[in-house]
Amino acid sequence: MFYFVPNRLNGHSPLTAFASMALLIVCTAACKKEEEKGLTEKLMNKWSLVQILDTTYTSTAAAVPNKYEGKTGEYMDFRTDGKLYSFINGTYDTASYTYSEKNLKVNVQGFKYNIVMLTDHSMVLHEPRYASATVDYKSYKIVLKR
Numbered sequence: 001m002f003y004f005v006p007n008r009l010n011g012h013s014p015l016t017a018f019a020s021m022a023l024l025i026v027c028t029a030a031c032k033k034e035e036e037k038g039l040t041e042k043l044m045n046k047w048s049l050v051q052i053l054d055t056t057y058t059s060t061a062a063a064v065p066n067k068y069e070g071k072t073g074e075y076m077d078f079r080t081d082g083k084l085y086s087f088i089n090g091t092y093d094t095a096s097y098t099y100s101e102k103n104l105k106v107n108v109q110g111f112k113y114n115i116v117m118l119t120d121h122s123m124v125l126h127e128p129r130y131a132s133a134t135v136d137y138k139s140y141k142i143v144l145k146r
Contacts, residue, residue, distance in 0.1 A: 039101040042118050047144035049074040049088060057137040076144060084108055111140065121146050 049070030056064045068089070077085040084097045097108045104115040106125060113125035125142040 037120065039099070039104070039115075039118065042120060043078050043099060043106070043115075043123075044080055045146055046075055046077040047123060047146055049076060050143040050145050051141075052088075053139075053141040053143075055139045055141075057139070059136050076142075078106075113140075113142070116141075 051070055052068040054066040054068070056066075070088075074088050075086060076088075078097065079085065082096055082098065084095045086093045086095075095109050097106060099106045099115075104118075106113045106115060111127050113127045116124040116126045118124075123144045125140075125144070127140040129138045129140070130136070
C-alpha cells in the first residue's frame, strides 16, 4: 500500500498553510458582528396588528380602557413614500406620516406617537393626549409585530 505524503516546504506541509488560511477566512466571516439596523430600516415594514389600547383617564372616574385585539390579516404598512397603508377592523386606510429618528416619534395625521419599542420583530407606539374639559387625559397604545 502506498500513501501520498505531501512534500514539506520549509519544514511545514503546504496543506497545513492552506488549511490555516481557510480556517482564518471562515472564522473572520462567521465572527463578524452583524450591523445594527437603524430606525428607518426597522420602521419601513408591513406590521401585523396585535392590539390597540385606548384608555381614558379623568379626575372624577377610574381609568376606562377600550381594548381592540388585532385579527388575522390586519396590518399597518409604513412605506418609504411617506404613506401608511393600513387595514384595521374591516377598513382600509391611507395616511401620510413623518418620523424622527432623533426623537423616536411617528406623526400620523393628528396623532403624535412615541416609539416606545422598536426591534426587528415588534413595535410599540404610544400617544398621550390631553383633551377637553370633560376628559383629562387619553392614551393610545398600538402593539405591532412582524
